[in-house]
Amino acid sequence: MAPQLDITAYPGNVINNEFVPTSATRHSINPSTKEALYEVPVATKADVDLAVKHARKAFESWSKVPFAERARLLLDFADAIETHRESLEKLLVLEQGKPLGLAHTELDMSLQWLRAFSTMEVKDEVLDDNEERTVTQIFTPLGVCCGIVPWNWPVLLGLGKVGPALITGNTIVIKPSPFTPYCDLKLGEIGMGIFPPGVLQVLSGGDDLGPMLTEHPDIDKVTFTGSSETGKLVMQSCAKTLKRVTLELGGNDAAIICGDVDIPAIIPKIATLAFLNSGQICMLIKRLYVHESIYDEFRAALVAFSKGIKTGDGFAPDILVGPVQNAMQYEKVKNLYSEIEKCNWTQALEGEVLKNSKGFFITPAIIDNPPDDSRIVAEEPFGPILPILKWSDEDDVLRRANDTKAGLGASVWSKDLDRAERMARCLSAGSVWINSHFDVAPNIPFGGHKWSGIGREWGMMGLKSYCNSTSLWKWKKAM
Template sequence: MTAHVKPLTDFTARDFRMLIDGAWTEGAGNVIERVAPGHGVTVSRYPAGTKADAGRAIAAARHAFDDGSWPRMTGAERSNILLKAADIIAARADDLAFLDCIESGKPISQAKGELAGAADIWRYAAALARDLHGESYNTLGQGTLGVVLREAIGVVSIITPWNFPFLIVSQKLPFALAAGCTAVVKPSELTSGSTLVLGEILIEAGVPAGVVNILTGTGPEVGSVMTTHPDVDMVSFTGSTGVGRLTMANAAQTLKKVSLELGGKNPQIVFPEADLDAFVDAAVFGAYFNAGECCNAGSRLILHRSIAGEVTARIAELSKKVKVGDPLDPATQVGAIITPQHLEKIGGYVDGAAKAGASVALGGAALDLGLGQFMAPTILSGVTPDMAVAREEVFGPVLSVLTFETTDEAVRIANAIDYGLSAGVWSRDFDTCLTIGRRVRAGTVWMNTFMDGASELPFGGYRQSGLGRELGRHAVEDYTETKTFNMHIGARTGWWMQR
């Protein structure tokens, strides 16, 4: 189901500046213009940050960490500021959601849901600021006491992608701040608006100057400095696996700590006794949520051969009802594709699969909705594990259907890729769910549901899906170093005196 896009009327593109050391600056470079993928008009302008801008931002964060108040505040003081930021995020949610909608092409209803989730994450991180603690050991003998401290790691470079602009920075920055770190943040040059507004929010909430610096610009110009500079102690990156490898190589020059949340090619394994009504709904959601531009997308269905035909037909019928259209329409479920180049790449995967022997059961082509760039919800059947569309991250609304006969075969297909971010298993037999869950190599395994989440649950992947975990009670610990105090009590017998 499609609907034509309405032109933006009475709309003026918004001009932004970068935040460096508590001041808004135009930077030393040119201007980046963002054209809305759903409406085809310029909606935002940002400074194209330079290497010099990145150096100034890192220097500000270094000074704020080494000499400023933020790392030396109590956990309660930092927590109160983060809670105030969460309240302002909630109050400005409509403005932030609008920016994410027009810059990324995601549906406005989805963007508002993400903002609610982001506010919850900031509140959760605020609670962890007061709960961060080390360990003590009084079992080492009468003359020894051991204390293990957790100290903020220092300056953190945070680099975020375009597909969830506000949500993903909210999975990183509040935990770094809760630990007492300072940060330099670079959002994608395609979707920088809401992160820059976050800078306004943090200033209003009381975050001191230099603690959070926000740069706009490209990876080669700005990101390269953020990942190699010796004054940066840690890099937290979300994006493609290819750029993640480059980030890790850059950080290795000075042995920085690295946290990477990268790609996924996530399977849903479905057995005949599953609740197929629930699964069909989850399959459509998992494939087309955020137009499939989601590392967690359920892009591979691994169906038992006895139900594959029936289930594929049911998914196709429900997919026809999915509304593709104007991102600003509250009824839209699938919005625009981020760039024309990415739309072409998605189409290339579909064409390649068809040439390799897969069948296009639904969709398969771009949609002309009058403005912007859109892709039809697409289902490919007859996909085999060796095809590129079954192994590589398409990052679009494309669902690949594979089949299996035995549990061993299902697990083998699920694990036969480079990624291990998430997976789903569907069966009314919970023994089956647990067996699959234990054997599939993925950071998250959903059982009889898909793409649920909570701030309390860790998120991250195995293998080339990344390193480390975000969210959960240990997320704040990722931004710390441990320091051991080994304390001697009373007189010490010296080594020399024992001779």
């Protein structure tokens, strides 16, 4: 087996294929134990300027590298990550809290995504061709990109920005979340041995690092994944220099269960897709609408299955629900749990804040048919708490499902595929599934409607967002 990364060593930010130390350092904590993790650099404005300067210089040559060569290096990067995946998976559990099995899945997906991006070439498109002229749409790289990565899926969502940026000929600076900087810094360290200097750089820092990047005049595009409220601030900041911006923001996904479903068959998937990663995935099921004809039976089966879901440290066996990732989110989820008694919500499954545990542990809760205007329905909890609601009229449940500022994902579950598709086409969301939820793929565009985002990641549509479009008119008659 190849030597693994030293996950305890963070000598500096990755700038121009060198470690650049900083005078100040900081650390995050293991959310399962609240114990301090390793010291990481805190970037300054000078570090940002230096990284952007090198990214700008590297762009001049990287943008001219043939697609086949960029693809080869992306594949080499994937292979190098795979060599070190055991260390990265362990590190992901330590910093993010997710169970080891889910960390393994995240690395699997990340490698699949990188390898898929290496095959996705954005080609010229002939728009008009006749005896007099040919009009071709050509796509050229934007320049220097900045990827702002969230704390819930730091590897996949980090590499999900790196791959499209680099394969389209851009350079990129990655900013990890202050809560989960470790894996992304290690990915930058691996990239030092693959890409030319300045092509891929990683800057770790505090809360002030984001604005330094989004306001920087020499960054051409920002791709941000995070909350809707922070996304508004990012967009406002990018507007100062008219940067291109892609925003993948929060969701409040509805799943509509029709009366004809096979309850025992779908319950495991429904429960898993509500509580996976402690509910800390933007595209999980957040609101569950169940037809009144099966409501009681469905609720009983969901509760029975969910009682068997284990909460605990990510390294323990058979864990589905790890800790809430950080103290700020933990307090938000605790506050929502405190509403249960205040608002007289009925708990079909009683959740518990494990106050005597070392970490930020909260067990799953299922709220039985709360009012549509209650916080648990109207807000994205980003924690292991799920409202289950009753419906009878198709038009009414579609209205209720769409009655939100969010529009990231939604699903319809039914044996009648024609009916399910008719309903699915009425849902306002960037991804809509029939008899499933939270399916994603590197070749499929991903993003939201309304306050769930602007633009798309992934797929050819996502890759084109890293490019300028030029309409090239060629008149065939000599002047």
